[in-house]
Amino acid sequence: MMRPRFILFIALGGSLLWSGCDQGPHVVSRTQYLMGTLVTVTLVAPSEEEAAAAFEDAFQELRRLDQMLTTFDSGSEVNRVNAAAGKRPVPVSPELIAVMEEALAVARLTEGAFDPTVGPLTALWGFEQAEPAVPAESAITAARRLVNYRDVILDRAKGTIFLKRAGMRLDLGGIGKGYAAARVAHLLRERGFPGGIVAAAGDLQIFGRKGDRPWRIGIQHPRDRNRLLGSLMATDQAISTSGDYERYFERGGQRYHHLLDPKTGRPARDCQSVTVVTAEGSRADALATGLFVLGPERAKALLRRLPGVEAILMDAQGKAWVTPGLEGAIEGFAP
Amino acid sequence: MPSPVESPGDASALSRETLVPLAALTAIAVVVHSAEQILPAPLPGVRLGLANILTLCALDLFGLRAALILTVNRVLLGSLLSGTFLGPAFLLSGAGGIASVLAMGLLYQIRTPGGRRPFSLVGLSLTGAFVHNLAQLSVVHLLFVRHPEVFFLLPLMAGAAAATGLFNGLVALPLAAHLRLLLAKPVGS
Amino acid sequence: MSIRQTLKLTTGGDLVLLLAMVALTVGGLWSLGWSSPHGALAVIEVEGSPREHLSLRVDRVLSIHTERGTNIVEIRDGRIRMVDASCPNRVCVTQGWIRHRWEEIVCLPHRVTIRIRGLEEEYDAITR
Numbered sequence: 240m241m242r243p244r245f246i247l248f249i250a251l252g253g254s255l256l257w258s259g260c261d262q263g264p265h266v267v268s269r270t271q272y273l274m275g276t277l278v279t280v281t282l283v284a285p286s287e288e289e290a291a292a293a294f295e296d297a298f299q300e301l302r303r304l305d306q307m308l309t310t311f312d313s314g315s316e317v318n319r320v321n322a323a324a325g326k327r328p329v330p331v332s333p334e335l336i337a338v339m340e341e342a343l344a345v346a347r348l349t350e351g352a353f354d355p356t357v358g359p360l361t362a363l364w365g366f367e368q369a370e371p372a373v374p375a376e377s378a379i380t381a382a383r384r385l386v387n388y389r390d391v392i393l394d395r396a397k398g399t400i401f402l403k404r405a406g407m408r409l410d411l412g413g414i415g416k417g418y419a420a421a422r423v424a425h426l427l428r429e430r431g432f433p434g435g436i437v438a439a440a441g442d443l444q445i446f447g448r449k450g451d452r453p454w455r456i457g458i459q460h461p462r463d464r465n466r467l468l469g470s471l472m473a474t475d476q477a478i479s480t481s482g483d484y485e486r487y488f489e490r491g492g493q494r495y496h497h498l499l500d501p502k503t504g505r506p507a508r509d510c511q512s513v514t515v516v517t518a519e520g521s522r523a524d525a526l527a528t529g530l531f532v533l534g535p536e537r538a539k540a541l542l543r544r545l546p547g548v549e550a551i552l553m554d555a556q557g558k559a560w561v562t563p564g565l566e567g568a569i570e571g572f573a574p
Numbered sequence: 575m576p577s578p579v580e581s582p583g584d585a586s587a588l589s590r591e592t593l594v595p596l597a598a599l600t601a602i603a604v605v606v607h608s609a610e611q612i613l614p615a616p617l618p619g620v621r622l623g624l625a626n627i628l629t630l631c632a633l634d635l636f637g638l639r640a641a642l643i644l645t646v647n648r649v650l651l652g653s654l655l656s657g658t659f660l661g662p663a664f665l666l667s668g669a670g671g672i673a674s675v676l677a678m679g680l681l682y683q684i685r686t687p688g689g690r691r692p693f694s695l696v697g698l699s700l701t702g703a704f705v706h707n708l709a710q711l712s713v714v715h716l717l718f719v720r721h722p723e724v725f726f727l728l729p730l731m732a733g734a735a736a737a738t739g740l741f742n743g744l745v746a747l748p749l750a751a752h753l754r755l756l757l758a759k760p761v762g763s
Numbered sequence: 764m765s766i767r768q769t770l771k772l773t774t775g776g777d778l779v780l781l782l783a784m785v786a787l788t789v790g791g792l793w794s795l796g797w798s799s800p801h802g803a804l805a806v807i808e809v810e811g812s813p814r815e816h817l818s819l820r821v822d823r824v825l826s827i828h829t830e831r832g833t834n835i836v837e838i839r840d841g842r843i844r845m846v847d848a849s850c851p852n853r854v855c856v857t858q859g860w861i862r863h864r865w866e867e868i869v870c871l872p873h874r875v876t877i878r879i880r881g882l883e884e885e886y887d888a889i890t891r
Contacts, residue, residue, distance in 0.1 A: 266887075270811035272874045277811075281887060369851030441891040449887060457865050459891035465863060470886060480890040488852075514890055692776035700780045729791025736784040743777070748769045 266449060269294045274305045274416055275367070276440040282427065283434040283449060293430055297423045297437070304422060307335060308415040310358065310408070311367075317409050321358065325405025330398055338521065339393055339400060342414050345525035346388035348541065353529030354501045358408025359385040366497040371488045373495060383504035417479050417524020420444035424520070437520075441480040444520040445473045458569075459484075461512035461553050468551065468559070469572035471516065477523035481531040482512035500532045509534030511553040516565065518547060526550075535560065588643075592636045595757060596644060603628035603648045608655050620734045622741060626702055629675060630695050630746035631753055638679030645671045665717065666710045673709035674702040695750060699743030703735035805843045807836065808876040819843060819862065819879075831873045843877055845870065865889050 267290045268281035280297045284290035309315045313322070320329045342355035359382040363374045374382075385406045392401040402409070411418075416439035424437045424444035434447030436454060445454050453472040460466040461482045471478070483506065487496035500507040513531040515523045526548065530538040535554040542550055542562055549564045559574030588596065607625040625648055633641035649671050653664040678698040686692050693701075711727060807815040809829050817825070819841045827834045832849040842860040845868055847853075855870035861879060865886045868877040 270808065270876070272810065272871070276871065277869055277876065279888070436888045438888045441889070443888050443890055445888075454887040457886040457889040459889055464858065465861065465866065467865065467886075467889075478890045482891065485891065692774060693780065694773045694777055696773045697777035697780045700777070700784060704784060729788050732784050732791065733788035736781060736788065739784075740781060743773075744766075744769060747772050751772070 328399035349529030421520030696743030703739030
């Protein structure tokens with residue numbers, strides 16, 4: 240007769256009788272709906288109790304960041320800045336200043352392909368609404384004129400943000416999840432956890448290892464829901480994907496997705512998906528959006544002069560391109 | 575007071591002729607069982623369950639009652655030795671052991687119309703291994719994990735039971751025959 | 764006693780038992796999808812905590828009632844999908860069938876998620 244150790248293992252995991260199992264890394268995860276999406280925190284933890292306390296704090300922190308960055312709550316810091324657009328600078332927390340600095344840095348790198356002031360356009364298209372519709376050309380043009388990251392006056396000394404023109408709106412949807420993931424991962428690492436993943440939808444911040452091996456991350460195929468493009472082994476990295484398949488609606492046989500090009504005011508058409516691998520979550524998130532909007536050729540050119548940033552691009556024809564640093568690193572690569 | 579010498583057909587007590595070799599088999603079973611816990615498993619999660627060889631011999635030589643006594647004592651003594659008495663491992667071990675002995679005993683009662691046994695100790699061993707695993711899974715399901723997920727392990731366990739059951743049966747078969755000859759000889763000859 | 768002598772003591776019944784167990788193993792593993800990357804179990808989570816564990820081997824239709832609305836889930840041919848939902852955008856319904864361990868269907872308005880679980884996790888996270 241065999242004495243299957245793994246049955247015993249399931250038994251022990253399921254019961255609270257024995258919690259101190261020392262076989263293999265003890266990996267636990269929790270999921271909550273936050274920031275308009277699913278956020279999953281995964282931890283390598285010595286015990287269920289320690290993990291439970293950490294999850295509590297992690298989701299608390301995520302709620303705090305959501306309240307700061309959201310555009311769905313008129314009381315959020317971001318919306319207070321928006322409400323004073325064209326009128327006066329608004330004092331904000333040093334944290335929001337830091338997020339905005341990073342957002343503006345990526346906006347400059349991508350020459351406005353990623354733009355934190357895209358708010359008027361996203362509000363116009365209304366991807367979050369029940370019945371989204373294609374806006375009138377005139378409305379798109381009007382909204383497009385209000386989008387320009389150069390019109391954000393950031394005063395670090397006074398701690399204020401000023402949107403120069405009335406009607407301008409910050410929308411940090413393209414950087415907020417990456418920032419939040421990085422921030423929470425940092426907190427968890429400081430608490431001494433040897434490894435974990437904070438995944439805000441497709442924006443991942445990975446730290447440490449899963450026991451004796453790196454974490455295995457799958458990359459969604461942009462056209463076939465039932466497939467992966469491949470997988471990556473990751474330790475201390477952020478991975479973000481922007482794809483035209485996540486939030487979209489269809490009208491008249493056309494697919495309208497949420498990654499808007501600030502230059503045209505319409506969904507960017509030259510990519511199917513962009514995955515960015517780099518150290519910091521906010522940069523990965525914002526760059527994934529920016530590179531997607533830039534389109535494959537300009538994105539490749541930018542990536543060649545960005546050290547420490549790896550990426551996978553799928554162009555509109557479904558042709559894949561990866562940065563030299565990722566070549567051979569993607570397991571089961573099947574574009 | 576049980577009489578020291580069992581009269582034929584009396585099932586209430588075991589004869590001295592049975593008790594002494596059964597005690598020896600039990601002692602060996604406890605040692606084998608404990609040793610197996612310490613030694614590394616041949617495959618991850620799989621153990622041969624060598625103690626069942628002794629159970630099979632007891633069943634073949636002395637019948638179901640003796641085999642049951644051996645198993646109960648093996649589980650009790652084994653858990654006391656390893657310090658898992660009344661713990662989850664003890665429950666699993668006990669449920670698996672007792673269910674498998676009962677299944678094997680039942681199978682051994684079967685006779686063909688010609689009065690022959692359709693299964694040898696090898697068939698018993700296979701059945702015992704499978705029932706052992708099935709009983710453990712059921713206990714896990716009832717007491718610990720109330721998800722049907724655990725039963726997805728069943729095919730894997732059947733495979734493991736086929737391998738371990740075959741091995742133990744092929745050891746027990748000649749061993750039991752040998753022991754039978756040995757016990758038939760008068761003491762001291 | 765030699766191995767040949769031992770084998771002589773075994774019976775046809777033994778062989779039948781052995782073959783039956785091997786058949787159960789092979790057939791069981793095959794039907795549970797161990798040979799394929801498909802998951803064996805769908806977990807339906809509401810607000811991030813598991814509500815239902817459903818075998819993908821059993822075809823069925825099931826209603827999931829939450830305080831935000833109702834979702835109807837269908838399992839057929841080892842796959843699962845959201846057939847209908849009382850949410851406004853019904854994105855979850857358009858997501859279609861899923862069957863792999865790393866796939867998921869999310870109904871954000873109702874906070875209902877369908878995930879596929881096997882006995883081991885193949886990926887620690889998916890970027891999408």
